[in-house]
Amino acid sequence: MTLQRVLPFSKELLKQVVAPGDLVIDATAGNGYDTLFLAELVGPSGRVVAFDIQEAAIESTRQRVKDHSHVELVLGSHSELDRFADRPASAVVFNLGYLPKGDHSIITKPDSTLEAITKSLDILKEGGLVLLAIYYGHEGGAEERDAVLSFVSGLPQKKYDVLRYGFINQQNSPPFLIAIEKKRS
């Protein structure tokens, strides 16, 4: 297969911008897969802060990263993620939608999502990436997708490149990726 799926493509991008020692943020820990991947990329000299509003997600993530003491788990909203940034972050990742295998009525919502994206861009290092994997098949998903697309399409091109990457002939609304790169000034 030549055309990379969304998640492998996303990981390739992270490998290019995240180095050992970096600060990175997982805005939606979910089951902790991304948190673990980020923890391995930054290594013990780095720092990962992972957020989730659901205890089940934090617990699941805690198990997955138990060998990585440089990961901090925050049970709470990612809309205050800037308070945890002691320096510019090289990447901030989001999975927008609901917790897989969790309670599907608990979803990310447009207002807090846009606030969190704005704060992510503020704390982002030049050359760093904000990655948004957008799941929209659930109720309320299309509304959030459209709010995010509208917001990121309006980001000034002098400061940011906003890429959309996704497969458009698939059933079951697979996620697509928005990757925002902060340009070097």
Place this chain on the structure above:
Amino acid sequence: MTLQRVLPFSKELLKQVVAPGDLVIDATAGNGYDTLFLAELVGPSGRVVAFDIQEAAIESTRQRVKDHSHVELVLGSHSELDRFADRPASAVVFNLGYLPKGDHSIITKPDSTLEAITKSLDILKEGGLVLLAIYYGHEGGAEERDAVLSFVSGLPQKKYDVLRYGFINQQNSPPFLIAIEKKRS
């Protein structure tokens, strides 16, 4: 810059699927830049067929590939490109829009474009790619863009992967890429 522009990304994909000796088709020769790139990829043991409906484009391309005798130039519509395929093609590339620096009233049109895409998929090798760089800022461009998007979004996912790749926060309607991969059966 981590996020690749559309044209470099497109070239990376071509490098992955086109090998020396292959048949490849440039459905819209334009100024011949893609034709030359393809001629170098397939080498003298391969074959490139390049189409354009404008004499100025064919002439410009002829100059650019004059050292490559394995390139055939066809002054005519790409809607009959299948007649030139003596074997499955590893790639077919299109630039949809108008000839840069040429007569902007001469544009690709939805009907013949969709016919040419259909024929491209018919002659495509398994694992091969049809690449569509879609320029849509000109008059009639949005109509063609929407016709193409509607068509490719309906391609069966059992046989094809259809990727959309492009920057969504740019002024001046830069092109985006549609990449269609024929799955191996």
